[in-house]
Amino acid sequence: MRILLASSSSGSRGGGELYLLYLGRALAQRGHTVLLWASDHPRMDELANSFSGIGEVLRSPYRNTYDRRGRSLSSYLNLRAVGQLAREWKKARPDILHVNKQNLEDGLDLLHAARRSHLPNICTIHLTQSAGYLKAKLAPARDFIARRALRNYHNPLVTVLENRCQDLVSFIGESPRIRMIPNGVPIYDIARRPAARETKRADLGIGEDELLVIAVGRMVPQKRPLEFLARAENVLRRYPKAKFLWVGDGELSGAWDDWIEAHKMGRTIRRLPWRNDIPSLLMAADVFLHVAEYEGLPLAILEAMSAALPCAIASHLLREMPFLDASNSISVGADGTWMDALSDSKQLLTIGAASRKLVEEKYSYATMAEAYEALYREALGKP
Numbered sequence: 001m002r003i004l005l006a007s008s009s010s011g012s013r014g015g016g017e018l019y020l021l022y023l024g025r026a027l028a029q030r031g032h033t034v035l036l037w038a039s040d041h042p043r044m045d046e047l048a049n050s051f052s053g054i055g056e057v058l059r060s061p062y063r064n065t066y067d068r069r070g071r072s073l074s075s076y077l078n079l080r081a082v083g084q085l086a087r088e089w090k091k092a093r094p095d096i097l098h099v100n101k102q103n104l105e106d107g108l109d110l111l112h113a114a115r116r117s118h119l120p121n122i123c124t125i126h127l128t129q130s131a132g133y134l135k136a137k138l139a140p141a142r143d144f145i146a147r148r149a150l151r152n153y154h155n156p157l158v159t160v161l162e163n164r165c166q167d168l169v170s171f172i173g174e175s176p177r178i179r180m181i182p183n184g185v186p187i188y189d190i191a192r193r194p195a196a197r198e199t200k201r202a203d204l205g206i207g208e209d210e211l212l213v214i215a216v217g218r219m220v221p222q223k224r225p226l227e228f229l230a231r232a233e234n235v236l237r238r239y240p241k242a243k244f245l246w247v248g249d250g251e252l253s254g255a256w257d258d259w260i261e262a263h264k265m266g267r268t269i270r271r272l273p274w275r276n277d278i279p280s281l282l283m284a285a286d287v288f289l290h291v292a293e294y295e296g297l298p299l300a301i302l303e304a305m306s307a308a309l310p311c312a313i314a315s316h317l318l319r320e321m322p323f324l325d326a327s328n329s330i331s332v333g334a335d336g337t338w339m340d341a342l343s344d345s346k347q348l349l350t351i352g353a354a355s356r357k358l359v360e361e362k363y364s365y366a367t368m369a370e371a372y373e374a375l376y377r378e379a380l381g382k383p
Contacts, residue, residue: 001376002033004094006114008107009039009064012046013218013248013274015299016102016126019183020047022299024054026184026369035092039064060088065106076145078109085113096376097121104128104171105146111153120379122156124181126296128167134294147172156375160297163320179375184368185302186279187360193283193308200277200284204245204270211242211342214285214309216278216300217292219250219271226252227291229259231332232269238339244269245285247278282307286348291332292317302363305355310348312338323362328354 005020012018024034036051038044040059048057062085068074089097097119101107104125114121131139131146150157150172158179159165165180172178198208206212213235217223225246232244246256246269253271260266275281282288288304291314304311305328312330313321328351332338341347 001095001373001380002035002093003027003376004035004037004058004089004092004097006089006097006099006110007036007038007044007047008099008101008110009041009044009062010066010102010106011043012048012050014102015183016100016296017047018299019124019126020100021050021054022183022185022365023369023372024051026365027373028054029366030369030373032373035094037089037092038062041067058088058092060085065108073141073145075106076108076112076149079112082109082113082116085110086117089113089117089119094119096379098372098376099123101125102127104130104150104168105142108146108149111149114155115153120155120376122158122375122379123153124158124160125168126160126164127294128159128164128171128296129294130167130171133167143171156379158372158375161320162322164296181368181371181375182363183297183299183302184363184365185299185306185359187364187366188279188283188303188306190283190308190356192280196280196283200280204243204284206243206284209241211239211287212245212285213242213287213289213312213342214245214247214281214304215289215291216247216282216303217290217298218248219246219252219256221252222294223248223250223292225256226259228289229256229269231289231291232265233263234336235339235342236268238336239342242268242342244289245281246271247273247275247281249273278303279307282309285309286345287312287330287342289332290314290317295320297321302359305359305363308352308356310341310351311355312341323358324355327351328358 027034034055037058039062051057065075099110131142156177156179158181159168160183168178219225235242282304288309288311312332315331315333318331330338330341
């Protein structure tokens, strides 16, 4: 098949966009021709450059929903651009068009263009929590517009987690169009782990006997990097030799740096910019700490699990991820009992191995690609 992946173009570092790299790579490995369509905005350059090793990249002067003053209303009424988008996609001559949306309200013009193109198409939505749930400004109006646009889209709508599927059903009503295909990640070669651990710890100046807690994500309110700092402070009271590392940057980088300076924690808690050796950093760590406010199915957690790294996850997130339990994760609640596991190296290894097994069985990007391939064939009317 010739598959065109169309990005709502919110950035190159969000999990919903990195998912395109993993899906594209896995589909290409299955023998398909995969193309990426994205905005020509500079924030999409990194994703476009990375994808160029997988397939052709098409750039367009498209404006993301959040670059528009009227947000989703402007996007929904963007009729002039709809025709142009449809023509661009048809010119690429795909067998199927796959629109990738971050949330309910972004890329509504892409859905309209997909209908206008008359190409077989599907859409994936990563975050299906409503604007009302997220306490966004003008939430009733924004939800009304998104609900109307999604109901007018008559092709498959794919969610990435069972709870996100239930959210979408609650938002637009029960429909056979609503599907669920979990995100998937590469299965890392953990035979590399001892060497990667030794090398990266030496690079970071961290001893083999020092507990290393890592997080990976954008420094934005959703990911709560300042809550990570609060949790780190609590851990250090109990384990004063522990070290902490956050990989990523964003609008809260300055607030993070100010906190570190005020608390004189620069040698204990560090922040690194985005880099390409994240798998090796995960293999060098002892625990992955994730305290986001809300999520779809975060690739960062799945990547840590693929590296056999035990994940300590905020308890409110775990309630939305029923595939994780006490056997394969650590629940971070309001009290400090979750920290008990940090001193039990045997328990950490057991949890890491169980989470790795789960990814191998259900959350590899090969499994994800196989499921999408079946849906594409269904959309094309092929067995």
